[in-house]
Amino acid sequence: RTKESNKNTYNFYTASLNTQSYKRFFLSNDFRNAMQKNQFVLYYQPRVDGRNGRIVGAEALIRWEHEEWGLVSPDDFISIAEENGLITPLGEWVLRTACFKLKEWLDKGLHVRLSVNFSIHQFLHSDIVDTVKRIVQETKVDVNFLEIEITESSLLPSGLVVYHAVKELRAMGIQVLFDDFGTGYSSLSWLNQLELDGLKIDKSFIQKISDNSTTLEIVRSIIKLAHGLNLSVIAEGVESSHEWDLLREEQCDEIQGYLFSRPLPADQFDQLLINEVMKVTEVSNYNDQVN
Ligand code: C2E
Ligand code: MG
Ligand code: MG
Ligand code: MG
Numbered sequence: 001r002t003k004e005s006n007k008n009t010y011n012f013y014t015a016s017l018n019t020q021s022y023k024r025f026f027l028s029n030d031f032r033n034a035m036q037k038n039q040f041v042l043y044y045q046p047r048v049d050g051r052n053g054r055i056v057g058a059e060a061l062i063r064w065e066h067e068e069w070g071l072v073s074p075d076d077f078i079s080i081a082e083e084n085g086l087i088t089p090l091g092e093w094v095l096r097t098a099c100f101k102l103k104e105w106l107d108k109g110l111h112v113r114l115s116v117n118f119s120i121h122q123f124l125h126s127d128i129v130d131t132v133k134r135i136v137q138e139t140k141v142d143v144n145f146l147e148i149e150i151t152e153s154s155l156l157p158s159g160l161v162v163y164h165a166v167k168e169l170r171a172m173g174i175q176v177l178f179d180d181f182g183t184g185y186s187s188l189s190w191l192n193q194l195e196l197d198g199l200k201i202d203k204s205f206i207q208k209i210s211d212n213s214t215t216l217e218i219v220r221s222i223i224k225l226a227h228g229l230n231l232s233v234i235a236e237g238v239e240s241s242h243e244w245d246l247l248r249e250e251q252c253d254e255i256q257g258y259l260f261s262r263p264l265p266a267d268q269f270d271q272l273l274i275n276e277v278m279k280v281t282e283v284s285n286y287n288d289q290v291n
Contacts, residue, residue, distance in 0.1 A: 027064075027072065028080045035086065035093075039065050042097050043263035046272065047115075047234060050244075050252045055276050057113035059149070059256065060098040061263045062090075082121045091122045092131055099139035099146065101266060106142055110273050115147035115177060123161050129168045136172070147175040149200065152184030159193070166194055177234070182222065191229065198253075199226055203237020206257070210242050223250045 034040065040062055047057040064072040081087040095116055102114040122128050136143055148169060150162070166176050175197035181187055183202045191199075201222055208215035219235075226233045235247050238257030247255060264272065 023069065023076065024080065027066070027069070027077055028084070030066065031077065031080055031084060031086060034064060034066070035089065039067075040090070040093065041065055041265065042094065042101070043265055044101075044114075044269035045256060045263035046261050046269070047113075047254050047256045048260050050235075050248055050255050053244075053255075053260065054280070055112060055273060056254060057115065057147075058269065059115045059263075060094065060101075060117070062094055062117075078119065082119055085121075085125065087119050087121045088126045091119060091126075092135065095132065096135050096139065099135055099141040102145055103139050103141040105270075105273065106145060110277060111145070112273065113145045113147055113175075115149050117149045117179065120150070120162070123165055128165050132169060132174070133172070143173045147177055147197070149177045149179040151179045152181070152187055152190060163194060166196070170195065170197070182218070191225075196231060198232035198234060200234040200236050200256075201252075203257070206235050206237045206243060206247075207239070209246050210240065216246060219247075220250050223252055227251070 041064075042060045043063055044058040044060055046055045047059060048054060049056050062074050062078075064074075064077055066072050078087070081090050098114055098116045102112075105112055105114075118128070122131075132148075136146075150166075170176055176194075178187075178190070178194075178196050178199040180202040181199040182205055184190075199222075201219060205215055205219050205222075209219055223233050232253040234254040234256060235243075235252050236256045238244055238247065238255045238259045240259060243257075244255055244259060261272065
């Protein structure tokens with residue numbers, strides 16, 4: 001390497017670092033405005049039955065349609081919202097929008113479940129149970145199709161608060177899923193303390209199961225453990241049919257990932273759902289005629 005190229009590498013490194021912190025700075029400044037300007041949107045990613053690939057539900061994933069930065073990922077702004085406290089109104093908006101959407105599907109006879117990500121700050125700095133009750137009443141959604149995803153990192157500092165809220169939400173009929181399972185420090189101790197309905201194996205594991213036998217064995221054990229505890233298992237980040245084959249062999253209940261679909265804007269997801277229902281009806285009509 002010449003001195004020149006070393007220098008370039010160094011410049012590139014600082015430049016990209018600056019871009020990241022500039023971006024955060026600007027996003028952070030624009031945040032309050034963005035809420036007033038309705039720049040947030042929900043995308044929906046299908047969750048499919050691990051056996052046959054049929055859509056059984058969706059996860060709602062937020063994006064920010066920023067004038068200059070384009071579609072901004074939640075990884076770039078959820079932490080900003082947590083810092084400035086706007087995660088509470090943002091989280092309410094997410095839940096309300098998701099519940100209206102779910103109600104619309106159910107009213108059309110499209111019986112799918114919808115999961116919504118919650119931040120720990122919603123548990124710590126607002127009465128989350130009260131908020132959920134209020135929004136459920138307002139949207140008149142059937143809570144039996146509603147699921148809430150919480151991540152372990154968010155469980156850590158706040159044991160009792162989360163414990164009680166989860167208990168109340170489950171008593172209402174809402175299912176609670178443990179998101180990004182396996183990435184935190186105390187996944188097992190939390191499984192031991194919280195009563196949950198399912199867990200989502202983090203995509204960092206799924207991405208390795210095809211070529212790492214240790215990871216495959218870990219995923220196998222997680223699925224067995226979950227089923228032993230009566231929890232359903234969702235694998236996230238499934239990108240190849242080989243990964244799906246391996247997971248199907250282990251009786252993984254649900255699959256989510258680019259193999260089936262990326263997260264989609266609402267109208268595109270609706271179309272996907274309607275097409276699938278029509279496909280299923282055509283097959284059963286055909287079977288009726290044949291038999
Ligand atoms: P998450 O809840 O673990 O969501 C799964 C992430 O994996 C999503 O990223 C999704 O787009 C991505 N993903 C799905 N399938 C694949 C795949 O096959 N390959 C790869 N490489 N990625 C895949 P996204 O949408 O960027 O969201 C990132 C995180 O932001 C979410 O992780 C969640 O923790 C958080 N988040 C998203 N929406 C909300 C929200 O409304 N409220 C809160 N509090 N957090 C949210
Ligand atoms: Mg999630
Ligand atoms: Mg996850
Ligand atoms: Mg995550």
